[in-house]
Amino acid sequence: MTWPTALTVTVVLLSQLLLNALGAALSESSSEQAPDERRVLPQAIVIGVRKCGTRALLEFLGMHPQIKIAPDEVHFFDKDDRYERGLEWYRQQMPMSSPGQLTMEKSPAYFISPTAPGRIQSMNHTVKLLVILRNPITRVISDYTQTFTKKRSRNESCVPIEDLVIDSFSGEVNLRYKPIDISIYHQHWARWMMKFPRHQIHIVDGDRMIVDPLSELIQVERFLGVKPFLTTDNFMFNATRHFYCMRKPGRATEHCLGFSKGRTHPQLKPTVHQKLKDFFRLHNNLFYQLSGREFHWDAT
Ligand SMILES: *[C@@H]1O[C@H](CO)[C@@H](O)[C@H](O)[C@H]1NC(C)=O
Ligand SMILES: *[C@@H]1O[C@H](CO)[C@@H](O)[C@H](O)[C@H]1NC(C)=O
Ligand SMILES: *[C@@H]1O[C@H](CO)[C@@H](O)[C@H](O)[C@H]1NC(C)=O
Numbered sequence: 001m002t003w004p005t006a007l008t009v010t011v012v013l014l015s016q017l018l019l020n021a022l023g024a025a026l027s028e029s030s031s032e033q034a035p036d037e038r039r040v041l042p043q044a045i046v047i048g049v050r051k052c053g054t055r056a057l058l059e060f061l062g063m064h065p066q067i068k069i070a071p072d073e074v075h076f077f078d079k080d081d082r083y084e085r086g087l088e089w090y091r092q093q094m095p096m097s098s099p100g101q102l103t104m105e106k107s108p109a110y111f112i113s114p115t116a117p118g119r120i121q122s123m124n125h126t127v128k129l130l131v132i133l134r135n136p137i138t139r140v141i142s143d144y145t146q147t148f149t150k151k152r153s154r155n156e157s158c159v160p161i162e163d164l165v166i167d168s169f170s171g172e173v174n175l176r177y178k179p180i181d182i183s184i185y186h187q188h189w190a191r192w193m194m195k196f197p198r199h200q201i202h203i204v205d206g207d208r209m210i211v212d213p214l215s216e217l218i219q220v221e222r223f224l225g226v227k228p229f230l231t232t233d234n235f236m237f238n239a240t241r242h243f244y245c246m247r248k249p250g251r252a253t254e255h256c257l258g259f260s261k262g263r264t265h266p267q268l269k270p271t272v273h274q275k276l277k278d279f280f281r282l283h284n285n286l287f288y289q290l291s292g293r294e295f296h297w298d299a300t
Pocket of ligand 3: 238239240241254256
């Protein structure tokens with residue numbers, strides 16, 4: 001070995017030692033991290049639907065010790081620029097978890113994305129999917145209310161909901177209004193059915209989750225194959241907010257979702273409400289047939 005080579009080898013070895021020491025120091029400093037924790041791709045994904053309670057569903061599930069949830073909506077499968085960053089980037093967005101724990105994320109736009117079903121299938125064709133749905137008309141109103149509240153806070157002018165859901169020219173329901181399109185569940189559902197077997201998608205009743213979250217979450221625990229854990233102790237009805245708040249294991253105080261949740265909705269004019277009911281009846285029935293799950297959305 002010539003001496004410049006020997007020197008290089010020594011320098012390389014030394015820097016390796018230094019790096020190892022540095023690595024050890026760094027991992028010791030994050031003392032909360034269990035030794036076997038790492039980030040893995042999600043084994044279950046909440047794919048939607050917007051304004052149906054996806055955040056509440058994920059946060060409630062996050063109380064389960066076997067479930068780790070991603071803090072933010074990742075929008076990996078619906079946004080091309082994110083998808084192009086690759087699966088490794090996606091994995092990095094996931095929370096730390098131990099073997100035996102389940103990793104989950106939610107991005108409500110997946111449900112309506114034409115590309116998401118195929119992309120998710122090619123990541124993991126046995127991944128478990130969850131979709132939470134509300135009465136389609138309630139969902140439209142909630143969607144409108146969110147935009148309305150945002151606009152009003154910026155002092156922008158707001159169009160009444162009636163002028164958006166009804167096409168002023170034809171007098172019919174306005175299919176170009178996006179909140180209407182999103183609520184036609186069967187058209188989006190059909191895309192998922194082309195890529196996944198029915199048993200791989202669990203439907204959560206978002207209207208029931210508001211009044212009785214535990215009954216819905218017990219079904220989700222069963223679907224995910226985690227041990228039964230959540231009980232009535234984990235949910236506290238908050239009369240001010242008309243919402244259930246969470247009581248996390250080992251904590252005395254409750255934790256409520258942000259104030260944007262549970263806004264009061266405007267009342268629709270009865271004629272417009274009737275028009276929407278007539279419009280959605282057919283679409284809802286198609287969804288019941290395709291999904292094998294019947295809801296009573298047309299009764300109210
Ligand atoms: C795919 O999803 C299934 C169901 O959650 C899970 O058991 C399996 O480990 C996942 N595969 C990979 C490679 O993550
Ligand atoms: C909106 O208007 C109110 C009253 O005119 C004003 O006090 C407030 O600062 C405005 N807000 C914004 C975000 O412009
Ligand atoms: C309900 O929520 C409000 C707002 O988050 C909070 O101030 C109040 O203490 C809660 N009420 C109960 C009974 O926990």
